[in-house]
Each structure stands twice: as structure tokens, then as C-alpha cells.
Amino acid sequence: QTVVTQEPSVTVSPGGTVTLTCASSTGAVTSDYYPNWFQQKRGQAPRPLIFSTSSRHSLTPARFSGSLVGGKAALTLSGVQPEDEADYYCLLYYGDCWVFGGGTKLTVL
């Protein structure tokens, strides 16, 4: 069974920079996994942020960026705002299925 691993929780100060990562139990994450990132706030549907590693959706603020770092997919938030406090999920493609990471709870404090 494939497992996608994210940090369970991360804390960042307002205005700071933070990187969330997404690892696959099958090995290094590459662009072939089409990494997608979503933001979810309580009671809301997931909001797409980044797709195919580093492409921003039209409404995604420029402070969100995606990349591959050290064999993992990564989501970097620069100049963090209080409204960025949320759960963040990565999603990886395995050919005949997608697998979500367990999510990272981002606290802005």
C-alpha cells in the first residue's frame, strides 16, 4: 500500500517563510507524479493551489510556490499571512490512482 507522508503540523510567524514537503513510500517524487497541492479551511471544500509540481492556479497568490526538493514535492509559502492558517494536502499520481498525503496543519503564530 502506497503511503504519502507530510509533516503533521508546522508553525510559522506572520511574514515568515515555510516549506511543506510531500514524500512517497515508493521512492523519489518526480514530475511524473504530477504533484498537486490543496488548502483546506474548516468546513470548506479543498481549494486547489498548485498543480503538476509548480504551476499556480489562476487565483493562487504568488506567495505560494511549488517545487521538487530532495526527492520530495514541496510547497513554499513566502511572506505568510494570518489567513494562510489552514490544512494543506498534497496529492500524487500513481498511474491508476491518486494518493493524498495525510495533510499538514499550518499554524500562523
Add this chain to the structure above:
Amino acid sequence: EVQLVESGGGLVQPGGSLRLSCTASGLNITKNFINWVRQAPGKGLEWVSVVHSVGTTYYADSVKGRFTISRDNSKNTLFLEMNNVRREDTAVYYCARETVAAGKRWFGPWGQGTLVTVSS
């Protein structure tokens, strides 16, 4: 505006059946990939299933053999038939379009979700 709306959630007993609907507007479901994703209360997102534009379907191991995707093209509606449900199937179920283009894959829009509760 492209929009997906789920319906059909509710209370179902363990071992029972339920059919969820995902009605699309602004897009043709026969020309798109549509996924089902669920979220148990207080838990993370879980990918459930996808139907491709040509009708090919794939399922997560957790629902394989119990859940089935089908389409009513005349109503531009997708269904998730849930059979032999278990307590662990309790979740909000979302449908979401997956776009495959220019060597990229992305999700959106998402519906607002419909809650399924499995309990006796």
C-alpha cells in the same frame, strides 16, 4: 461557470447501499475525468475513484468491489453507487474534475460535498 453539485448523502446502515450524484453544469461529463474524494470527520482527504472520459474507471483498494461509478449522459450526472457500506465509509464525499492537458494534470472545480453517515 463550471460547477459540480453533489447530492444523495444521508444515513445508511452498515451493509446497506446508497447512491450519490454529482451533477455538472458548464462542462460535459463525457469529455472530462471526474473523481470522487472523501473526508471522514476530523480526518484527511482520501481519493476514492475516477471515471475517465472514455468510461474507464479506477478505484481505491478501500472501496474496490463495493463502490461503482456510472454516468447518465442525458442528465450530465455522475453516480457513485455504494454497496455493503461500512462504518469507515462515513465521510463527506466530494466530486472534482480532473483536467489532463499540455502534459499537466490538475483538479477543479470541486463540489461542496455531501455527507454520508454509516450507522445503525
